[in-house]
Structures are given as C-alpha cells and as structure tokens.
Amino acid sequence: MRRYPALDHGAMSHRPSRRCSDPFFVARQQDPENMRRWIAQTYVFLAVEQGQILGVGAMNESGEITLNYVSPDARFRGISKALLQRLELQASYLGIRSITLQSSLTALRLYESAGYRRNGPPTKGFGITFGHPLIKNL
Numbered sequence: 001m002r003r004y005p006a007l008d009h010g011a012m013s014h015r016p017s018r019r020c021s022d023p024f025f026v027a028r029q030q031d032p033e034n035m036r037r038w039i040a041q042t043y044v045f046l047a048v049e050q051g052q053i054l055g056v057g058a059m060n061e062s063g064e065i066t067l068n069y070v071s072p073d074a075r076f077r078g079i080s081k082a083l084l085q086r087l088e089l090q091a092s093y094l095g096i097r098s099i100t101l102q103s104s105l106t107a108l109r110l111y112e113s114a115g116y117r118r119n120g121p122p123t124k125g126f127g128i129t130f131g132h133p134l135i136k137n138l
C-alpha cells in the first residue's frame, strides 16, 4: 500500500492490462492538469503488486471517500478492505471523527462488513446508478 504522491511515477506510468478500466489512466489522458489538482487536494493510496496498480482509494480532507476502485482482475482478494483500513487510519491521523461516502450497490457488502451504516436514502448518480450514502464514526 502506497500513498500517492510519495511519489510513485513508476507505478503511474505503467501500462495496465486493462487500461480503459484504470481511472488514473483515463483521467490522465483526458485532463492531466485537472488530475494533478485533484490529487493535490486528496489523500490517495495505491495498492501495488509487482509494479502494477491493482486498486486506488481516495479521501478528501473532510473525511469523504471520493474513490475506491479495484481492477476487475484483482477483485475479492482483500484489496479494497486494505485500502479502506488505510483511509480510516489517515482519517484518524487527521482527527476526523466520521467518514462518509456514496457507495455503489456492489460495494455495500464491503462497507457494511467494515462497520459503515446507511446515512440517508439512495441518490441518483450517473446514468442508471444510485449512490448509497454511508457513514462510519471512528
């Protein structure tokens, strides 16, 4: 698990096997400046194995998890759980008392097993998706 930037340009410039599903790759191609700004305002952690980024988790300074994404090739190996624990540790270093996020339907089981609770009704996201507001008091 690595903090980004720590700085990890080697891992960032790798060529992932599923490039289109790599959010860093897509965002960097579309607007690198915007991506740099976002990273500078966010606590970003990477799960890296043999130089390949397998997952990324990010949280803003208010304790909102803004990104949690694991490569389809690496799912259900505990990566997201480890990213979540690292984000929670970061929140406690920052004195944040509660973490919030909008979960996908797929990820609800992960968050509920990690102690997150519903924090309001689902809200409409992109396309047909819904965000499920969750909260965990640290």
Ligand SMILES: CC(C)(COP(=O)(O)OP(=O)(O)OC[C@H]1O[C@@H](n2cnc3c(N)ncnc32)[C@H](O)[C@@H]1OP(=O)(O)O)[C@@H](O)C(=O)NCCC(=O)NCCS
Pocket: 067, 068, 069, 070, 071, 074, 075, 076, 077, 078, 079, 080, 081, 082, 101, 102, 103, 104, 105, 106, 107, 109, 110, 111, 113
């Ligand atoms: C949802 C996602 C983040 C989970 O990451 P992951 O690394 O595969 O998850 P982990 O291996 O850490 O598993 C953690 C928990 O997921 C749940 N889980 C395990 N297998 C699962 C499955 N087949 N289906 C659904 N949930 C499952 C379990 O609750 C598990 O915790 P437990 O073993 O203590 O019960 C990942 O699949 C993903 O990136 N999905 C697409 C993007 C997305 O929806 N991101 C979330 C935005 S909030």
